[in-house]
Amino acid sequence: MIVLNKADLNDEAEYVRYQAEAIAPGVDVFVTSVKDETGIATLSGYLSDGKVGAFIGPSGVGKSTLTNLLLKKEVQKTNEVKRKDKRGRCTTTTSYLFELESGGYLIDSPGLREVHAWAEEDDLDNTFSEIAELAQHCKYRDCKHEGEPGCAVQAELEKGFISPERYDSYLHLKKELAFLNRRKAEKNSNVERQYEKQFSKMVKREMSKKQNLRNY
Ligand SMILES: Nc1nc2c(ncn2[C@@H]2O[C@H](COP(=O)(O)OP(=O)(O)OP(=O)(O)O)[C@@H](O)[C@H]2O)c(=O)[nH]1
Ligand SMILES: [Mg+2]
Ligand SMILES: [Zn+2]
Known part of the structure; x- marks a missing residue:
């Protein structure tokens, strides 16, 4: 609300x-x-x-x-x-x-400087269902609705069936989600790297334990 x-x-x-x-x-x-x-x-x-x-x-x-x-x-x-x-x-x-x-x-709660979206692609389509529906009629499957030929979304925008404000909100949220997904992917690859490091440390530790046993 x-x-x-x-x-x-x-x-x-x-x-x-x-x-x-x-x-x-x-x-x-x-x-x-x-x-x-x-x-x-x-x-x-x-x-x-x-x-x-x-x-x-x-x-x-x-x-x-x-x-x-x-x-x-x-x-x-x-x-x-x-x-x-x-x-x-x-x-x-x-x-x-x-x-x-x-x-x-x-x-x-304390005042926010800015609000970031935390959502999935599906949420975007649900929130902007009329745009998601139109997008199925765009000429290109990967149409970004930003001036490509045969774009059904642009066509409705020009006819005034979609308000410019709503179209702007859609693009804004879409870009924010793309940014969010990039950040999520980066974070995951960092986590993976950390696991790898920990794993190789553990292997080294176990190897040296074995080595020590052998030396006795
Ligand atoms: N004229 C008017 N002033 C209001 C109204 N609601 C709040 N204020 C005034 O706005 C000022 C800020 O209100 P706060 O309630 O402290 O604002 P807040 O959103 O809690 O701010 P933070 O705690 O800093 O995030 C105060 O001086 C309020 O008296 C309103 O409906 N009309
Ligand atoms: Mg307050
Ligand atoms: Zn399009």
């Missing part, structure tokens, strides 16, 4: 909600404000008995302020955002889990 907080500071909060829904179909989007309690009841209804929610987002967006409001207690420290660069101050430094009156749970 997506929470768009500080709606009191934006006259076009509903338009921002529409934009968020357009790039993330099927994801619940909430517009909230701690100042005038817009959307708070709906948000709190989401965290019913046994459900666990966690706030993830940049520093200063109001994760701890929302936590305090949902818990009806000042359990978390909050801090004003610096005027100059509009960045938060990384007030929360550890993740905390709180029990809500409803029987649900809420985790408040």
